[in-house]
Amino acid sequence: MASYSSEVKNELTRVTGDDFCCQAAELAALFRMGGAMSIGGQMQLGINFVTENAALARKVLNLIKGKFELKTEVMVSRSRRLKKNNRYMIKVVPAPEVVDLLAALGIMRADGWNDGDDTAICEEECCKRAYLRGAFLGGGSVNRPEGEYHLEMVTENRLFATTIVTMMEGFGFPVGQTERKKDCMIYLKDGDAIMRFLRLIGVEEAMQSFEQVRLVKSVRNKVNRxxxxxxxxxxxxxxxxxxxxxxxxxxxxxxxxxxxxxxxxxxxxxxxxxxxxxxxxxxxxxxxxxxxxxxxxxxxxxxxxxxxxxxxxxx
Ligand SMILES: [Zn+2]
Known part of the structure; x- marks a missing residue:
């Protein structure tokens, strides 16, 4: 059985904002989670994005190709981790135009690199939602509602984590934050909040099972009481x-x-x-x-x- 996380994520890979502002916000968060810069000949910049989710790899490729004419390559390998999933790498081949993409995403600014404060590209609510969707798709997971309510996003980037937390607090979520080795984990523990968050970032189908289970759970609690x-x-x-x-x-x-x-x-x-x-x-x-x-x-x-x-x- 596929995990609830992958069920939710597979649905989210089909959700994309219509406007470029939202697409840029989502791509920026995705790159923060799973991307890395590469440097090619003549010090030209490229981007490598890694994921184990084929649908997400496709989405990232489409988001890049939608607006920019950049040369890309897709590489598939076996994950080194125990589960032996496929590992997909989207390679944006180093080229002068990559700078335009990075500038559009607010990662590269006139005054230098932006290490993770993306508030400037997320002024509108539509963009904030897209950004949180990207963050969850790239580094998030959520428990099946039958178990303990838990949704988390994990990143090593402290500034990026702060951006996510601030944004979520802006939407009124009771966000928790904790350190886990070198990672920073952002989490929600409340069933209502998790439901509201998933809906905010565009989940609909996978929501129904969540709501049903939640209902059953609350009836069971009432009976227990x-x-x-x-x-x-x-x-x-x-x-x-x-x-x-x-x-x-x-x-x-x-x-x-x-x-x-x-x-x-x-x-x-x-x-x-x-x-x-x-x-x-x-x-x-x-x-x-x-x-x-x-x-x-x-x-x-x-x-x-x-x-x-x-x-x-x-x-
Ligand atoms: Zn937008």
Missing amino acids: LVNCETANLNKTVMAASRQVAHIKRIDQYIGLENIAPNLREAARLRLAHPEAPLQELVDLMEGRVSKSGMNHRLRKLEKLAEELPGGDIN
């Missing part, structure tokens, strides 16, 4: 019954059950015979001769009686 509540009530019933038994025994000791009013005596004997029965059960045992409130009244009278006995205030 109800069950716990019932257990609590049951405990209360048992406590009340055992207190009543103690009271009745004291009455018997000091006054004698044969000396109290017959309706109280009847209730007292019934309670002694069924020390853990809930009130309704005692009522049922009376076979219609007393109502629930009538029985409750008798038991309360017995308790009151016991409390008036010497040292009677037991609980």
Whole structure:
């Protein structure tokens, strides 16, 4: 079974903003995550982008080719990691025009390199969403909703991480951030926030299963709460019954059950015979001769009686 992450990502590789502003923002974040500069002859710049996701490789290629006439190559190799996935490398061959691409993405500026503060190319909301989509596609993952709610994005670039966090906070997300070896991990732990984030960056289809599971989970929690509540009530019933038994025994000791009013005596004997029965059960045992409130009244009278006995205030 494909992971939920790859399900979400495969959908996202088909989502692209119509405007160049958004495409540039997404590509910039993708390059920050999985790209590296290369230097060719005559110190010309090139870009290598690496991913294990074939659909993402295609998307990056399309984003580059959509606007720029650059020479590209695609290389496929086996990943060195254990899972032995394919590894795709998009190579933007070093050429003078690569500078135009880097300038359009805000990575190269008139005053020099921009190491990861991309706020300037992400002024519009559409671009922010595209940028976060790129960041997630390039370095993110999300747990299947059946498990623990967790979405994360990982990068070594601190400045880039700050850009992502600031942007997410701007959208009101409860973002967490932690260091993991040399990486910086940005995460969301809240089911609602994860749902809202995925939707913000353009996930729709994979959302449905997330929502369904979330619904089932919340119903299950509600049922658990109800069950716990019932257990609590049951405990209360048992406590009340055992207190009543103690009271009745004291009455018997000091006054004698044969000396109290017959309706109280009847209730007292019934309670002694069924020390853990809930009130309704005692009522049922009376076979219609007393109502629930009538029985409750008798038991309360017995308790009151016991409390008036010497040292009677037991609980
Ligand atoms: Zn835009």
